[in-house]
Amino acid sequence: MRKKIVAANWKMNLLQHEAATFMTSLSESSLSSSTGPDVVVFPPSIYIENLITLNTADVRFGAQNAYFKESGAYTGEISFGQLKSIGCSVILVGHSERRTEFSESPSVIKKKIDAALGNDFDCILCIGESLSIREMGAHLEFLKNQLLESIEHLNENQVAKISIAYEPIWAIGTGLTATVHQVNEVHDFLRSTLIDKFPEAGNNVRILYGGSCNEENANELFACLNVDGGLIGGASLDVNKFLKIIHAANEVSRIEH
Ligand code: 13P
Numbered sequence: 001m002r003k004k005i006v007a008a009n010w011k012m013n014l015l016q017h018e019a020a021t022f023m024t025s026l027s028e029s030s031l032s033s034s035t036g037p038d039v040v041v042f043p044p045s046i047y048i049e050n051l052i053t054l055n056t057a058d059v060r061f062g063a064q065n066a067y068f069k070e071s072g073a074y075t076g077e078i079s080f081g082q083l084k085s086i087g088c089s090v091i092l093v094g095h096s097e098r099r100t101e102f103s104e105s106p107s108v109i110k111k112k113i114d115a116a117l118g119n120d121f122d123c124i125l126c127i128g129e130s131l132s133i134r135e136m137g138a139h140l141e142f143l144k145n146q147l148l149e150s151i152e153h154l155n156e157n158q159v160a161k162i163s164i165a166y167e168p169i170w171a172i173g174t175g176l177t178a179t180v181h182q183v184n185e186v187h188d189f190l191r192s193t194l195i196d197k198f199p200e201a202g203n204n205v206r207i208l209y210g211g212s213c214n215e216e217n218a219n220e221l222f223a224c225l226n227v228d229g230g231l232i233g234g235a236s237l238d239v240n241k242f243l244k245i246i247h248a249a250n251e252v253s254r255i256e257h
Contacts, residue, residue: 001256002206004037004222004249005163005229007124008236009064009092009210012044019047020054025239027056034058037229037249040090040124041236045078049086062090062124065098068108068115080119091116092231094150095126096169106149113150113162123162124208124231125150131170139168140189147193156201163206164190165231171211173233180220183209187226215244222252 014022023041031039042062043051052061067077080091093112098104109125116123127146129139143166151159166186171178178186187207194202209221210231221227229249235241 001253002204002228003033004253005040005124005206005208006037006242006246006249007040007042007062007165007208007229007231008242009042009095009231009233010044010237011064011097011233013237014043014047016047016050019043019051022237022239023051023054026059026243027054029057029243031057031059031246035250037246037253039246042090042092045083045088048083048088052087060090061088062092062122063088064092064095066091066112066115068111070115080115080121084119084121089120090122090124092165093123093125094146096128096167096172106146109150110153113154117154117158117161121161124165125162126165126167126210126231128167128169128172128211134168134170139186143186143190144193147190148197152197156198159194159198159205160201163208163228164194165208165210166190167210167231173212175212177212177214177217177221178209180224183221183227184224187224191226213245215241215248218245218248219252222249223255 039059040062042064045063048061063083066080066083067074094109113123127143129142133139133142168178190207194205206228207226208229208231209227213230213232214235
């Protein structure tokens with residue numbers, strides 16, 4: 001049985017005092033990854049160190065982005081080594097907002113994955129199709145390519161450090177969640193693609209869903225066979241909503257056991 005992950009992607013939201021208040025509330029909620037899902041928070045990087053200090057809950061902190069070079073003249077960038085030095089060991093890679101707003105190419109994404117693994121980070125690789133690709137009925141082929149172009153070169157041990165987040169672009173921030181049928185189709189397909197390519201690790205790679213996942217729909221999404229949790233944007237900014245989503249993952253895991 002794969003353990004679920006509930007991850008908060010705050011994107012470029014919340015001021016420092018709001019982030020701190022969130023963390024204090026989360027700390028008071030006595031989360032435990034031994035009984036509940038793994039919880040990861042991806043705040044803006046400038047807050048990570050402070051949040052680690054405030055945190056008394058069983059929560060890990062990840063960065064929304066890092067550069068693949070070790071050090072040097074890369075103005076504005078943060079390296080994996082620097083993140084590691086403040087206690088951060090999880091990274092988001094390939095988010096559609098980075099692919100589109102910041103023109104991140106497949107080759108950059110691949111280099112980031114390699115740098116992450118080289119620095120012993122756990123990685124959440126995001127993939128997702130646009131509405132036009134889905135309307136053409138080409139989403140499965142597209143997703144397979146997007147997945148394999150980033151991880152095909154890895155070995156079984158390396159792929160075990162990766163989780164996948166399926167985030168259909170048309171569902172991100174739109175309030176338009178993929179249906180259970182659509183989610184099952186994609187997640188089952190990604191699972192068989194992973195197992196074909198990585199017969200040992202493929203069944204253990206966790207596949208999260210992201211895209212208008214919230215406290216109301218988390219339960220039915222997390223109950224899908226190959227949905228191993230969620231990557232939450234908007235609904236993760238409100239600690240009560242986020243806690244309800246964690247609770248949903250907890251409930252579903254309990255029933256599955
Ligand atoms: P929303 O939950 O706001 O749709 O964002 C999803 C997402 O992009 C998480 O990475």
